[in-house]
Amino acid sequence: MKILIDIGHPGHVHLFRNFAYQMQEKGHQFLFTCREKEFEIELLKAAKLPFVSFGKKYNTTLGKLFGLLKFDILSLVQGLKFKPDVFMSHGSPYAAHAAAILRKPHISLEDSGNWEQMKLYLPFTDCVLTPDVLVEDLGVKQIKYQSYHELAYLHPNYFTPHQQHRAVLGLTPEQPYVVVRFVSWNASHDRGHNGFSEKAKAAIIDYLAARYTVFITSEGYLPPKYEPYKIKIAPQDIHHVLADATLFIGEGATMAAESGVLGTPSIYVNSIRRSYNEDQERYGLVYNFQTEEGVLEKIKEIERIPELQKTFAQRRQSLLADKIDITAFMVWFVENYPLSRQTITQNPQLQFQYK
Helix, strand or coil, X not given: CEEEEEECCHHHHHHHHXXXXXXXXXXXXXXXXXXXXXXXXXXXXXXXXXXXXXXXXXXXXXXXXXXXXXXXXXXXXXXXXXXXXXXXECCCHHHHHHHHHCCCCEEEECCCCCHHHHHHHHHHCCEEEEECCCCCCCHHHEEEECCCCCHHHHCCCCCCCCCCHHHHCCCCCCCCEEEEEECCCCXXXXXXXXXXXXXXXXXXXXXXXXXXXXXXXECCCCCHHHHHHECCXXXXXXXXXXXXXXXXXXXXXXXXXXXXXXXXXXXXXCCCCCHHHHHHHCCCCEEEECCCCCHHHHHHHHHCCCCHHHHHHXXXXXXXXXXXXXXXXXXXXXXXCCHHHHHHHHCHHHHHHHC
């Protein structure tokens, strides 16, 4: 089987990486396509996965309209060259459109529920795999599973944290640190939404810097006053950093969820609600704020939790006990598609053999 996977975000490389490795071992072939947004190319190179870049991503409204046409054409060209049996993506309209033109199935994964994006790909997609906690109803094409995308690469079956990053970052073995994440607000679904004000950023960083080493990871422009805090680490090592952190605070839903499944106390600050972050709050792993109000107080509250690391490790184990290994499920689903779609629809409990 030949599979073409389109990547739209650095997290998507992680999402499909272990799936690709396992399928390659079974003799299947892959091609990844991407745009240059943040660290997609670095991650694909580090993962040693075959890829083609379509160039820079566009941020303006006019640019995105032009990009839709341009990247549709480039996706079609790669489809004609590679001749995939299946297209896959995390909600890529480019992969969906190319698949429809070439009369090939497009299997999408979706955990964000952004209707402005789903309207572009859903009509051209054969089925959509979603976490069971996703509140949006995608109709008959939706296949629900009891897990998160983040467990495709941070499940203990695939990820074992180490502390080699401490030497790279100039940290001693016991030195506590926190990770802060700012997003660029350039995505289409970001319009009209917000996270931290500049005043709140300054107050929180000042508070944290007096108690911990602070590392900032930023999707876009970082003001000069925050440059000393900018993390300098290979993108593929960021999850080891998150796993070892005392605390994560950020505007990025994915990194907040990653911290949560790793057992790191996580505070997500964004007016965009994400169902998987809210599900993690049930386990006491992620704290969700739609405004900056109360965030500093929550940081102080977390600091007062006795045996913080042990407490969150136990909460993480409770979460893992409830969730399936989504990578193993994807391997079965794609390798046996389209029969697997009918099978799992008739008997959803079959997914739990992949715990």
